[in-house]
Amino acid sequence: DTAVSQTPKYLVTQMGNDKSIKCEQNLGHDTMYWYKQDSKKFLKIMFSYNNKELIINETVPNRFSPKSPDKAHLNLHINSLELGDSAVYFCASSQDQWSTNEKLFFGSGTQLSVL
Amino acid sequence: RKEVEQDPGPFNVPEGATVAFNCTYSNSASQSFFWYRQDCRKEPKLLMSVYSSGNEDGRFTAQLNRASQYISLLIRDSKLSDSATYLCVVKGGIETGGFKTIFGAGTRLFVKA
Numbered sequence: 001d002t003a004v005s006q007t008p009k010y011l012v013t014q015m016g017n018d019k020s021i022k023c024e025q026n027l028g029h030d031t032m033y034w035y036k037q038d039s040k041k042f043l044k045i046m047f048s049y050n051n052k053e054l055i056i057n058e059t060v061p062n063r064f065s066p067k068s069p070d071k072a073h074l075n076l077h078i079n080s081l082e083l084g085d086s087a088v089y090f091c092a093s094s095q096d097q098w099s100t101n102e103k104l105f106f107g108s109g110t111q112l113s114v115l
Numbered sequence: 116r117k118e119v120e121q122d123p124g125p126f127n128v129p130e131g132a133t134v135a136f137n138c139t140y141s142n143s144a145s146q147s148f149f150w151y152r153q154d155c156r157k158e159p160k161l162l163m164s165v166y167s168s169g170n171e172d173g174r175f176t177a178q179l180n181r182a183s184q185y186i187s188l189l190i191r192d193s194k195l196s197d198s199a200t201y202l203c204v205v206k207g208g209i210e211t212g213g214f215k216t217i218f219g220a221g222t223r224l225f226v227k228a
Contacts, residue, residue, distance in 0.1 A: 035218075041200065043159065043218040056215065090158055103149070104216065106158035 003027050006091045006107035013081055014115055021076045021110045023091030031055075032074040033092040033104070034066060043090070049074050050096075081114045088112070116141050118217045121203050125223035132193045136222050138186040138203030145207030146214060148179055150188045153200045153221065162188075162201070193226045200224070 006023040013019055025032060033056075034046040048056035052068045063079040078085060091107040121138045128134050140148075148165035163170065165177040165186055176189040186203055203219035 040220065042220050043202065045216065103161040103164075104151075104159075106160070108158050109156075 002108075004091055004093055004105050004107040006089075006110055008110060009108065010111050010113075012113045012115065015081055015083060017081050018077070018079045019081060019112070020078070021089055021091075021112075023074050023076070023107055025072055025091075025093040025105070027093055027095075027105060028072075029093040029105070030071060030096050031094045032068065032071070033094075034074065034076050035090040035092060035106075037088045037090060037109075039087070047074075047076075078112075081112075083114050086112055086114045117220075118142060119203055119205050119219040121201075121219040122222045123220070125225055127225045127227060128193055129227055130193055130195060132226075133189065133191050134193055134224060135190075136188045136201050136203070136224075138188075138219055140184050140186070140203075140205045140217075142205070142207060142217075143184060145184075145205045147206040148177075148186050149204040149206070150175075150177060150186075151202040151204055151218070153202055155199075159202055159218075190224075193224075195226050195228060198224055198226045 004025045031050045033048045035043050037043045046060050047066045049068045051071045065077045068074045088109045088111050090109045092104045094104050095102050119140050150162040151159040152162045153159040163172050165179045167179050169178045174191045178187045200221040200223045202221045206214050206216045
């Protein structure tokens, strides 16, 4: 069973469209994250949720809106897609954001290409 | 200055070689340190945590120098399967609601037969 699963794996869309990426974890973790990995392979945190509550919100355009219906799910909705949004988006989870020495479990990534 | 900086690479080494990666971090309040491995077009996966006393896992040895804010990873007897990008990861500097995890840009390793 996949611990952190995200869909779709590939997403090709036109500029200006709205799209969503879904993420689910079956590890019973409290904290979930969205990371963006750009063409230079730099992995940057976008959002972090703990038990459905937003706890970290990096400098991300308002066009990006995370939604956590329950602690096992964290979806990412993107409005008015731009060329610069093209990247690989990784969902991740961890047991508890207050624990310093714990690992992140990543989903397999969603390759978003905006044309 | 980037919060976590790594050797840019790529490192091209023959099988059996020993290779070392370095990483520095800027936030002296950082609490935890890790090395993750990312294969091409795959997600990052934890390779090992890094402890102050240094730690070893098979052919992999990680070291931490808090005074110099420096982390290293040594791979002995390189295998073809070690070819990947190695990400230095630092956790700490409390943000509202939790600790922030920062990834370095990664160092690519190619092990050749």
